[in-house]
Amino acid sequence: MDLKKEITLLKEELINLRRDFHQYPELGFEEFRxxxxxxxxxxxxxxEVQRNVAKTGVVALLKGEYEGxxxxxRADMDALPVTEENDIPYKSTNIGKMHACAHDGHMAMLLVAAKILTKNKDKLYGNIKFVFQPNEEDAGAKYMVEEGVLENPKVDAAVAIHLWSPIETGKMSVSVGPVMGAMDIFKIKITGKGGHTAMPQYAIDPVIVAAQIIMGSQTIATKQINPLxxxxxxxAKVASGTSSNIIPETCELEGTLRYLYKGGPDSEERPRERLEKIVKGICETFDTTYEIEFQTSNFTVSNDKEMTSIVRKIASDLVGEENLVPYQTMAGEDFSEFTVDIPSTFYFVGMGNKEKGTDYPHHHPKFNIDEDALEIGVEMHVRSAMEYLGKK
Ligand SMILES: [Zn+2]
Ligand SMILES: [Zn+2]
Structure with missing residues (x-):
């Protein structure tokens, strides 16, 4: 197979698919069209295609010629609640919605890769599950896992690409270990005792306690956990009070913990426990009570050594070792839901190009993809799959 030639022949289809998705963006769990x-x-x-997995997700199974x-x-499907400011012929027609995170490109690349891989199934020792996932921006992956996407047949490894504007077109980042951050949402309610601001001795001010908690918990990152x-x-949210001369009864705090490691209760860092300890200590000191609640938004995306080395070799061959750059971000990515127990790699294909104006940050109203990067993504997908499922 002359892969480059096949991709060139499908270039128009690839771009048309991407532009069509771009023109008709749909928000998470509404990706019906x-x-x-x-x-x-x-x-x-x-x-073999399964529709409506986790509402709007699609799963297709390609069975290779041989056992394996x-x-x-995986590609993600959702757009964002952003009003597009680009002046392009395929501008979003759904006002207030926009593919501003390159998921339109992810879908187009994986579809074209599926086409090429299907044509070459006689060379595959094993199967490919193409997963098109809804609502990446708000943890949609876990619903696909709950609906059994990792079973029948059981998934042995996983890969995904994010097109990435902070990295220039022609460059990539494929690295072992944590590449995208975990996020836990927390909610804290502090209860004191309301009263008159002129007579603080008869009240217990929860606002002062909240202030101590906000400042004190910054030492988790600076003094308690290894800064590396x-x-x-x-x-992100502090809510209390009704008037300038009343000490309120309660103060509510909401925010996020983000970290680039596995921060569970067995870890050395244990960020959740440390935050709760600070809340408990300060509340005890000032005679307030508290309630605290954590919600896992996503785990850290941590790349497996072997899977990453397969993909990295291909990337190095395709764009040159000098164009493989290190990259990590504290931003979250729910691909981690698929990979809790499965070796995987999640990597970044650069698509930033100043001249073309494709270097805006993700989620910006002028965000756009350098479409030259789409072919790189297709080639990476096809070659990674052929290598992983090739004859051993
Ligand atoms: Zn995004
Ligand atoms: Zn994204």
Whole structure:
């Protein structure tokens, strides 16, 4: 197979698919049109297709000619509540919604890769599960896992690409270990005793306690945890009080813990426990009570050594070792839901190009993809799958 030639022949189709998704963006769990196009395309290839997995998700199974492991390849489908400011012929027609995170490109790349891989199934020792996932921006992956996407056949390894504007087109980042951060949402309610601001001795001010907690918990990152294991404690919402001369009864805090390591209760860092300890200590000191609640938004995306080395070799061959750059971000990515017990790699394909104006940050109203990066993504997908499922 002359892969480059096949991709060139499919270039127009690749770009048309991406532009069509771009023009009709749909928010998480509302990807009905998107989902139908994907399922029809994959059925057209002769694959076994499951529709409506986790509401709008699509899963297609490609059985290789020979027995072997099953590789999961994932693309995300959702757009964002952003009003597009680009002046392009395929500008979003759904006002207030936009593909501003390159998921339109992810879907197009994986569909075209599926087409090429299907044509080459006589060379595959094992299966490929093409997974098109809804609502990445708000933890949609776990619903696909709950609906059994990792079973029948059981998934042995997983890969995914994020097109990434902070990295220039022609460059990539493929690295072992943590690449995207975990996020826990926390909610804290401090209860004191209301009263008159002129007579604080008869009240217990929860606002002062909240202030101590906000400041005190910053020491988790700066003084308690190894600074080489990045941790962010952010308070995004502080709510209390009704009037300037009343000490309120309660104060509510909400925020996020983000970290680039596995921060569970068995870990050395244990960020949740440390935050709760600070809350407990300060509340006891000032005679307030508290309630605290944590919710896991996503785990850290941590890349397996072997899977990453397979993909990295291909990337190095494709763009040159000098164009493989280190990259990590504290931003979250729910691909981690698929990979809790499965070796995987999640990597970044650069698509930033200043001249073309494709270097805006993700989620920006002027975000756009350098479409030259799409072919790189297709080639990476195809070659990674062929290598993992090749004759051993
Ligand atoms: Zn995003
Ligand atoms: Zn994204």
């Amino acid at each position: 998107t989902s139908a196009i994907i399922a029809d395309y994959l059925e057209g290839l002769g694959l 492991p099953t590789l999961l390849m 294991t990045p941790t962010i404690v952010s308070f």
